[in-house]
Amino acid sequence: MEKEIILILFGLIIGSFLNVVVSRLPEKKSIVKPRSHCPSCKKAIKFYDNIPVISYILLGGKCRNCKEEISLRYPLIEAFTAFSFWLSYFYFGADLIYTAFAILFVCLLISLAVIDLTHMILPDELTLGGAVVFIVYSFFNPWLTTTDAVIASFGSALTFTGLYYFYLKVKKIEGLGFGDVKMMLFLGAFLGVGKLLVTVLLASLSGLIVGIFFIIFKGKTLKLKLPFGTFLAAGSYISLFWGERILRAIQSLFY
Ligand SMILES: [Zn+2]
Numbered sequence: 001m002e003k004e005i006i007l008i009l010f011g012l013i014i015g016s017f018l019n020v021v022v023s024r025l026p027e028k029k030s031i032v033k034p035r036s037h038c039p040s041c042k043k044a045i046k047f048y049d050n051i052p053v054i055s056y057i058l059l060g061g062k063c064r065n066c067k068e069e070i071s072l073r074y075p076l077i078e079a080f081t082a083f084s085f086w087l088s089y090f091y092f093g094a095d096l097i098y099t100a101f102a103i104l105f106v107c108l109l110i111s112l113a114v115i116d117l118t119h120m121i122l123p124d125e126l127t128l129g130g131a132v133v134f135i136v137y138s139f140f141n142p143w144l145t146t147t148d149a150v151i152a153s154f155g156s157a158l159t160f161t162g163l164y165y166f167y168l169k170v171k172k173i174e175g176l177g178f179g180d181v182k183m184m185l186f187l188g189a190f191l192g193v194g195k196l197l198v199t200v201l202l203a204s205l206s207g208l209i210v211g212i213f214f215i216i217f218k219g220k221t222l223k224l225k226l227p228f229g230t231f232l233a234a235g236s237y238i239s240l241f242w243g244e245r246i247l248r249a250i251q252s253l254f255y
Helices: 002-027 054-058 073-092 096-119 124-137 146-169 178-217 228-254
Strands: none
Touching (some): 002 073, 002 096, 073 228, 096 124, 096 178, 096 228, 124 146, 124 178, 178 228
16 A cells, blocks of 8 residues: 555656647756746646645645646646556556656657647657657566567658658648657557557547547647647557557457
8 A cells, every 4th residue: 555655656656757848849948957846837846736736736736926727737647646656556567667668658658649639749758768768678678579569660761651641642631740759669669569459449440430529519620730649649548558458359360
């Protein structure tokens, strides 16, 4: 029980750090300096007003200085990161090294999902950085053969590159960003072929549903651009924890 509590507290602190990453990385600002400040009045936030989730509740969701509303995004990311730390331990706790890599993987997913949603970009620091870490780990990952990881990683990146040029040349639209291609490198390296297929299936289906929703109810056209990286991140998250179960369910439909 103590282990879980320490992990959740650690998750809250890392969640607070991810908030800094998702607000500063897309704007090419340093993620270490300066100290956090209110986006509205620019006043530096005191440490006691920067306690994950708790400060948001104590301050009633408003900046102490200018009383401007603080985005609900901050406590939500903190709470969700902490939950994800616990979930990783719950599922993979028997292998602590794998748990640590699962936690890192999930932190990358959360950051990429939010950055793509708000800025429509997937920074190389996260996609290519993640690719290096997870391709190296695939040589030591006891749950996945290196061949599986490498095929999923480079095979999917190649397939997505093909799709990228297909949309660009044939359909004259940017159906995918090149960031999605780079993102596949690290998703594949950690998930392997099976779970990656579940990821792409979930991402495409949810992207399609959201796209149709926007076209019908919000009057958007087919040229509507969706942050596909956000859908890929959500799909990968579900697939990391429940991918094998989903694969078995799909297989049972056919046999
Ligand atoms: Zn303020």
